[in-house]
Amino acid sequence: MHTIVVANNKGGVGKTTIATQIAFHLRHAGHSVVAVDLDGQVNLTSALPGVRVVGNALGMVETGAVPPFTTEPGELVLIEGDAEVPVSSADAVLRGTAQGLRSIDGPEFCVIDTPPTFSAVVYGAMLSADYMLAPIELKKFSLDGVEGVLKAFVQVQELNEGITFLGLLPSRFDAVKQSERDTLQLVAESYSALIIPHAIRNRVGYEMAEAEGLPVFEVTTRSGKEAAAEFGAFFAWLRTALQEEA
Template structure:
């Protein structure tokens, strides 16, 4: 099973949109998928409202043990979030997270959505991960956190030597705004080897998908179709990048 952790220490950068839609697109491609909501805000749980729930994040972390379940090919299942999931630097939290996520099995992919902090919970998730993907928003104060993202990855890689950084994914991108276009060019120049060659725009279609708890490719509006085509292009890149590292 390949585990991909979606992480950034800034909030509001579209982590949940990316995590939920990757899970849905993997399911449509025929893969079995476990989606894990480690954020106490439970946004992933809401964004995947129609998905079969197979466990609870708090119970899993406190027990340091993964729930037992089966996932059919093409099925996406959810370990739901819990508002009491701890965000701390406690070693017990880190150890419980590592033990619980390491124990997950029975699917082709595990997609983990995380809170906007590099706490013991997030470090624990990254220590079990095969890949890390970091959505970024193209606003100055959001970009201030990019160095923090890269520092966290380097720290994790010292222990989890097999983890790969998929890249910085421009998210909630507003192409109409000149400052965001200019920022994208600046990021491309500064982090040319780390920038994902796709951008997830700020589209109503994604909002509609999350509100209804469905994949964006099921949103029937024009914005939904545009978002589905856009995310589909990113997803093709994503699968190719994953397979290249095998």
């Protein structure tokens, strides 16, 4: 199983949208996928209505395991979020999260959405992951946030040598704003080896997809079609990156 954790210690950077659409796109490509909602706000769970639930995040963290389940090719299942998932630095939470995620057996891919803090559940997810993807917003002080992401990754890599940093993904990018275009250029110059050559723009199509629990390529509005083309290009990049690292 290939485990992808979507993480950043800032809120409002589009982690849930990106995690949800990656899961939908992997399913559409014929893969079996389990989506894991570690955020107490349970936004990923809300964005996946009708998806078969195979576990609960709080139960996984507390017991260090998930109930056994099976998946079919092209099936997406969910370990649902729970408002009581602890946001703490407790070692027991870290161990329970890592052990629980490692206990998952069967799906080809695991996509993890995380809370906007590098708490124990996030570090536990990173310790169990094969890949880390960091969405970033292109607003004032965004470079400070990037440094926090990279520091967390380096700390985890000392214990999880197999984790690969996929890169920094500009998210909720507003191309109309000169300030965001300037920040994108600054991030690209400062972190040229880490910036992903795609950007997820601030489009209504993504909001509609998340509100209706749909892959963005099923949103038929103009904004939906633009978002589908944009995310499809990023997903093609992602698949190539995963194959190269495999």
